[in-house]
Amino acid sequence: MSQSGAFITAVLDWANDQGIGFKDIASLGNKAVLSETDFMQAWADDPDTNVILGYLEGVDDGREFIDDAREVTQDTPAVVVKSGRTEAGAQAASSHTGTIAGSEAAYEAGFKQAGVVRAENVQELFDFARALDGLPMPDSEDVAVITNAGGPGVMATDAVGDSRLSMASFEDDTIDALQGSMPDEANVYNPVDVIGDAEIDRFRTAIDTVLADEHVGCALVLSAPTAVIDYTELSGVITALQEKHNKPVVTCLMGGERTEQATDVLGDAGIPNYFDPARAIGSLDALAVQREVESRDYQAPTAFDVDRDAARDILEDAADRGATRLGVEAMDLLDAYGIPTPTGDVVDSPDAARRVARDIEGDVVMKIVSPDILHKSDIGGVKVGVETDAVADAYEDLITRATNYQPDATILGIQVQEMVDVDAGTETILGMNRDPQFGPLLLFGLGGIFVEILEDTSVRVAPVSEREAGDMIDDLDSAPLLRGARGRDPADEAAITEAIQRLSQLVTDFPAILELDVNPLLATGDSATALDVQLTIDPDEL
Incomplete structure (x- = not known):
C-alpha cells in the first residue's frame, strides 16, 4: 500500500526485474474512504499474504492505528517506510518534552507500539520483506558469521554492534569441533573465518557445526569470490543446512555475474542474498524485531483510583483566571493522580x-x-x-x-x-506533549540539567500498560544508573513505572493538557517523587 501512486509505478517496474511479485497493491491516495488500517486488517485475514509493505506519509488517527495494527502484526509482519521525518511538530513546543518528543518521535513510538517494522528507505523495505517472507523466526538474537574473507567479516561484526543483535558465544563443543576440522590459520571463534582457500566441504562443515550450536539463533554466510569456490554449489549447501537446522540464514555472496544463479537457488528456498554485509545483518535484525513483536503479551493500561474531580477543579480554576501555563501551583494536580510530591x-x-x-x-x-x-x-x-x-x-x-x-x-x-535531598537519588524527567496525530506522547529519561544535553529519553503513546512503562526505562542508555551502576543505590523501578502509568492516565483523561513536564522526578531506592511541574493547557478543551 502506498500514499504515492508514482512510488507504486516505480516499484512495479523495478520489482519485475527483481523477480518480486505482489498479491495486492493499493494506492491509498488521500484515504477518503479506506485507510492503511483497513487494508492491514483485510490482508491479515488473507492466508496468501505473508508480509504487508507500506509507504506512508502520515496516519490520520495514531491511536486507532496502534490498536488495530498491533492485532495484525502479531501474526502478519508489516514493514513501513515513512517520509516527511522532520521536526516541524516540535518547533512550536515550549517545554523540554515538547522539544524532544516531536512528530518524528511520535511515529517512531507509534510504530513500535503497533509492532510495525520500520524501514528507513526503499532498499530496507524490500530487504526486510524478503527476510520476513522466506525465513523462520530466530530462537534468539545471537548471530553467527561464517566467512572466507576477513574484511567483510569485520564489517558484518560492526553491523551486528549497530543492531539489536549480538555475536553468539559458541559452546565449548562447537569450538572443539571447529578446531578439529579447520586449518590452523582459521579463526574458530565468532566470526568464523574459514580463510580464502576454503572449498565447499570446509564451508559445509563450518556452517553445519555453527548452526547446531544452541547459542546460535541465526547466521550470515559470507563469501568473496575465489578460484576454489562455486557459488551455485555453495548456495545448495546453505539451503540444505538451513532446512536441516530450521534457523534463519542470510547470505552475502559478494560479486557480480557469478552470483546470479546462486541467488536464484537461494531465493527459491526463501534465503535472501545481499552484496553488503550490513544489509544482510539489517535483515536479520528485522527478524529479531518481528520475533519480539510476536512474543508480546499485550496488557490493558491499569486504571488507578484517582481524584478526577479534584484534578478538574484545578484545571478549571486556572482557566477561569485566564491562565494557560501552570507551574508549582499545580502540584496538587499530581497529588490527585497519586504521583508523590513533597x-x-x-x-x-x-x-x-x-x-x-x-x-x-x-x-x-x-x-x-x-x-x-x-x-x-x-x-x-x-x-x-x-x-x-x-x-x-x-x-x-x-x-x-x-x-x-x-x-x-x-x-x-x-x-x-x-x-528533598536530590543527591539521595537520580533526577529523571517525566513529561507529555500532545501530538496532532497520535495524541499524548509520554517521555521519560534522565532529568535535571542533563535532559537537553544528553537527550537520553524514551517516548510512548499514552495510554501505556505496565509493560510499556517498564520498556521506557529499559530503552534508556542510562538505565544502568537507575539500577545501581558504579556503586549507586538502585532506584525503585516499580515506583517509576507506576508514576509513568499514573501520568499516562492523567493526560489521557484530560485532553486540555497540551504539555506537561515533571522535572525532576527524583528516583530513590523507595520512591519516585515529583519535585517540580510545568504544564500548558487549552481552556477550550475543559
Whole structure:
C-alpha cells in the first residue's frame, strides 16, 4: 500500500526485474474512504499474504492505528517506510518534552507500539520483506558469521554492534569441533573465518557445526569470490543446512555475474542474498524485531483510583483566571493522580508561610509562584534551606524580587515545600506533549540539567500498560544508573513505572493538557517523587 501512486509505478517496474511479485497493491491516495488500517486488517485475514509493505506519509488517527495494527502484526509482519521525518511538530513546543518528543518521535513510538517494522528507505523495505517472507523466526538474537574473507567479516561484526543483535558465544563443543576440522590459520571463534582457500566441504562443515550450536539463533554466510569456490554449489549447501537446522540464514555472496544463479537457488528456498554485509545483518535484525513483536503479551493500561474531580477543579480554576501555563501551583494536580510530591503548599501571606513551615520537619524550600516568571532561579526566586523562623522574611524578600524583576507579573503566592535531598537519588524527567496525530506522547529519561544535553529519553503513546512503562526505562542508555551502576543505590523501578502509568492516565483523561513536564522526578531506592511541574493547557478543551 502506498500514499504515492508514482512510488507504486516505480516499484512495479523495478520489482519485475527483481523477480518480486505482489498479491495486492493499493494506492491509498488521500484515504477518503479506506485507510492503511483497513487494508492491514483485510490482508491479515488473507492466508496468501505473508508480509504487508507500506509507504506512508502520515496516519490520520495514531491511536486507532496502534490498536488495530498491533492485532495484525502479531501474526502478519508489516514493514513501513515513512517520509516527511522532520521536526516541524516540535518547533512550536515550549517545554523540554515538547522539544524532544516531536512528530518524528511520535511515529517512531507509534510504530513500535503497533509492532510495525520500520524501514528507513526503499532498499530496507524490500530487504526486510524478503527476510520476513522466506525465513523462520530466530530462537534468539545471537548471530553467527561464517566467512572466507576477513574484511567483510569485520564489517558484518560492526553491523551486528549497530543492531539489536549480538555475536553468539559458541559452546565449548562447537569450538572443539571447529578446531578439529579447520586449518590452523582459521579463526574458530565468532566470526568464523574459514580463510580464502576454503572449498565447499570446509564451508559445509563450518556452517553445519555453527548452526547446531544452541547459542546460535541465526547466521550470515559470507563469501568473496575465489578460484576454489562455486557459488551455485555453495548456495545448495546453505539451503540444505538451513532446512536441516530450521534457523534463519542470510547470505552475502559478494560479486557480480557469478552470483546470479546462486541467488536464484537461494531465493527459491526463501534465503535472501545481499552484496553488503550490513544489509544482510539489517535483515536479520528485522527478524529479531518481528520475533519480539510476536512474543508480546499485550496488557490493558491499569486504571488507578484517582481524584478526577479534584484534578478538574484545578484545571478549571486556572482557566477561569485566564491562565494557560501552570507551574508549582499545580502540584496538587499530581497529588490527585497519586504521583508523590513533597509536603508543602502555596501561600499568599507571611503568616500562612510560617504555618505551613511549622508543619514540615526541618528546613524548607520557597519558590515564587508566577505563570509569568518561568526561570525563577535566574532572578533569585528560589530559596533553599530556609529555617522556620526565617520563613516570613524570606516570603517578603521573594515577593520583592519578583515585583522588581517584572512589575506587571501575576504573583499567585509563594510555595513552601519540604527540602528533598536530590543527591539521595537520580533526577529523571517525566513529561507529555500532545501530538496532532497520535495524541499524548509520554517521555521519560534522565532529568535535571542533563535532559537537553544528553537527550537520553524514551517516548510512548499514552495510554501505556505496565509493560510499556517498564520498556521506557529499559530503552534508556542510562538505565544502568537507575539500577545501581558504579556503586549507586538502585532506584525503585516499580515506583517509576507506576508514576509513568499514573501520568499516562492523567493526560489521557484530560485532553486540555497540551504539555506537561515533571522535572525532576527524583528516583530513590523507595520512591519516585515529583519535585517540580510545568504544564500548558487549552481552556477550550475543559
